[in-house]
Amino acid sequence: MPSHDPGAPSGAAPGSTRRLILLLGLASFAGALSVRATDPFVPTIAAEFAVSTDRVALLATAFAVPFALIQPILGPVGDALGKRRIIRAALLLLSFFALLAPLSPGLGTLTLLRALTGIAAGGIMPLTLATVADAVPIQDRQVALSRVVVFAIAGQIAGGALAGVLAPIMGWRGVLGLCGGVALLAAGLLFLIPFGGPPEPRRRFEPVKALGRYRMILGMPAARILYLAVFLEGIFVFGTFPYLAPVLQARGLGSGGGASLEAGLAVAAFGAGGFVYAAMARPLLAHIGQSRMVRLGGGLAAAALLGFAFAPVAALFIAAGLLLGTGFYMIHNSIQTRVTEVAPEARGSAVALHAFHFFGGQSFGPVLVGLAIGGFGAPAAFALAAAGILALSIRLGRR
Numbered sequence: 001m002p003s004h005d006p007g008a009p010s011g012a013a014p015g016s017t018r019r020l021i022l023l024l025g026l027a028s029f030a031g032a033l034s035v036r037a038t039d040p041f042v043p044t045i046a047a048e049f050a051v052s053t054d055r056v057a058l059l060a061t062a063f064a065v066p067f068a069l070i071q072p073i074l075g076p077v078g079d080a081l082g083k084r085r086i087i088r089a090a091l092l093l094l095s096f097f098a099l100l101a102p103l104s105p106g107l108g109t110l111t112l113l114r115a116l117t118g119i120a121a122g123g124i125m126p127l128t129l130a131t132v133a134d135a136v137p138i139q140d141r142q143v144a145l146s147r148v149v150v151f152a153i154a155g156q157i158a159g160g161a162l163a164g165v166l167a168p169i170m171g172w173r174g175v176l177g178l179c180g181g182v183a184l185l186a187a188g189l190l191f192l193i194p195f196g197g198p199p200e201p202r203r204r205f206e207p208v209k210a211l212g213r214y215r216m217i218l219g220m221p222a223a224r225i226l227y228l229a230v231f232l233e234g235i236f237v238f239g240t241f242p243y244l245a246p247v248l249q250a251r252g253l254g255s256g257g258g259a260s261l262e263a264g265l266a267v268a269a270f271g272a273g274g275f276v277y278a279a280m281a282r283p284l285l286a287h288i289g290q291s292r293m294v295r296l297g298g299g300l301a302a303a304a305l306l307g308f309a310f311a312p313v314a315a316l317f318i319a320a321g322l323l324l325g326t327g328f329y330m331i332h333n334s335i336q337t338r339v340t341e342v343a344p345e346a347r348g349s350a351v352a353l354h355a356f357h358f359f360g361g362q363s364f365g366p367v368l369v370g371l372a373i374g375g376f377g378a379p380a381a382f383a384l385a386a387a388g389i390l391a392l393s394i395r396l397g398r399r
Contacts, residue, residue, distance in 0.1 A: 017135050020195050021144065024128045025151030027091050030186035031124035032155030034098050034117060034179035035063065037162070039241045040264035041172040043249055049107045054370055057242035061363045062111045063118035064234075068359035070122040075130075075352025076210035083127040083134075083348055084195050090123025091187040098180030102173035118359075125152060126355035130347040133340035142290075142337040146281045149274060149333060153325075157271030165261065213346045217353060223342045226335055227357040229396055233335075234361020236389040237301065237328050239369040240308060240382060241267065244317075247378045253314040262314045266321035273325020277333065290334050291397045297330025298393020302386040309382035331393055 038045065038059045046056045078086045097117040104110035128148060136144040162175050170178070217223050245263035253262060284293050300323050307320025336354065343350040372381035 019193075020135055021132060021148060023190060023193060023195055024087070024131060025148050026186050027087055027124055027190060028128050028148055028152040029155040029158075030091060030183040031094060031121050032152040033159045033162075033182055034094075034176065035121065035159065036060070036156060036241060036267055037159045037175055037179055038063075038114065038172065039267060040245050040260040041175075042242055042245050042263075044260055045107070045110070045172055051107055053246050055107065057246075057366050057370060059111060059114050060238070060242045060366050062114045063121075064238075064359045064362035066115045066118040067122040068356045068363060070119050071126060071352040071356035071359075072214065074123050074127065075349040076207075076213065076346070077205055078123075078127045078130065078352075079210075079346055079348040080205035083131045086123050087127050087131070088187065088190045090120050090127075091183060091190060094120035094124070095180050095183035095187055096120075098176060098183055101180070102177040104173075122355065122359075126351045127348060129336060129340065129354075130351040133347055133351070138341065141340060142285065142333065143282055145336055145340075146278045146329075146333055149329065149336075150278045153271045153274030153278070153329075155271075156274070157268045159267070162264075165264065210349065213343065213349050214353065217343050217346070217350055220342060223339075223350070223353075225396075226339050226342070227353055229335055229392060230332070230354055230358040231361040232388065232392050233328070233332060234358050234363075235365040235368060236305075236385040236392070237324065237365075238362040239365020239367075240305065240385055242366045243369060243373060243378065244308070247308070248314065248317065250378070253311075253317060262318065265318045266308075269318050269321030270325035270328070273322045273327070274329045276322070276326045277329035281333070284330075290337075293330050294334050295393050295397035297327040297334075298390045298397070300324075300327030301331070301393070302327075302390035305382050305386035305389065309379040309386070327389075331389075331396070335396070 038056075042053050042056045042059075045059075046053045049056075074086060074090075094117055097113050097120055101110060101113040101117065104113060129145060132144055132148055133141055159179065162178060166175055166178075218227075244266050245259045248259035248262050253259065284296075288296070304320045304322075304324030304327060307316060307323065311317040311320055336351075339350055339354045340347060369381055369385065372384060376384075
């Protein structure tokens with residue numbers, strides 16, 4: 001892949017770029033807040049609507065599938081009409097659907113609204129990554145992207161923590177409503193405050209040329225490897241999340257409320273692992289390089305998934321979430337950085353394909369992990385995921 005990025009700006013004011021990253025970070029925080037907010041509530045929602053936990057676990061798939069499917073459209077639209085414009089509109093739509101979700105009278109309505117929320121969320125984080133890549137030269141890009149990811153991680157932590165801690169007070173309806181309110185506030189800020197950063201290149205939206213760019217990108221062997229890698233990440237890591245509460249509950253490790261508190265804290269700990277990675281990213285890259293960091297991340301993630309499989313107490317289960325987040329972001333942020341180099345002249349499209357594959361993996365993940373749990377039991381299913389993420393990291397590290 002190219003080491004020189006002709007799309008990187010040379011004259012953007014540092015202060016303006018920092019404001020751009022801050023505002024994009026706020027959008028990422030608000031967008032990430034509701035992504036996994038239903039995971040800790042799987043047993044609770046199942047009991048309220050009198051359905052199986054397997055059906056409720058597919059709320060994660062209901063969010064991820066539309067998120068993935070909208071990417072091939074939003075990528076070239078963002079390249080043509082302006083990524084920042086699409087981000088503002090997407091955040092506003094996300095707040096609207098997230099505020100409607102608590103009014104759901106049944107699982108079908110909730111599933112539909114989670115799908116619409118997934119479509120709206122699809123216009124935030126992928127285009128945010130492409131926008132930052134447009135504004136920051138390649139030599140500083142991985143650190144800049146890690147800072148934006150910190151905001152998304154904070155949203156993920158807050159979503160998991162809110163779901164766990166506020167479950168006895170507000171229930172799942174109150175937590176989803178709170179997520180929607182935060183998204184509405186963030187959307188207001190983005191409409192009121194100029195983004196800053198270098199001006200965005202814009203052009204006419206031409207679907208035929210957009211398809212040609214996709215064919216060009218997918219024709220690159222290195223790009224195909226990166227997209228396959230994030231697809232598998234989505235399966236091995238995020239496929240386990242909807243089953244954390246049921247697994248805790250089955251082992252008698254929950255403190256009540258269907259183990260929502262412990263599962264929420266495990267999700268929050270996963271996000272905190274991203275903070276650990278962000279703090280270590282620069283020294284790790286300087287001392288061991290990207291390839292070794294990816295392999296290290298795979299080892300940590302595999303150990304964490306084994307922790308989910310066999311932890312005898314809730315504290316170790318939650319600690320495994322922290323370890324998983326640290327290892328995952330070592331792998332994932334490295335892949336993200338390389339993806340932004342694939343096609344600098346169509347960066348929105350390249351990152352959209354990245355998100356399409358990543359959330360495609362998250363869509364299949366709960367289904368495949370659920371089948372593995374049904375066939376072999378939870379410990380074996382989580383151990384298989386551990387073996388998968390370790391093998392993936394070793395393969396990527398060789399490149």
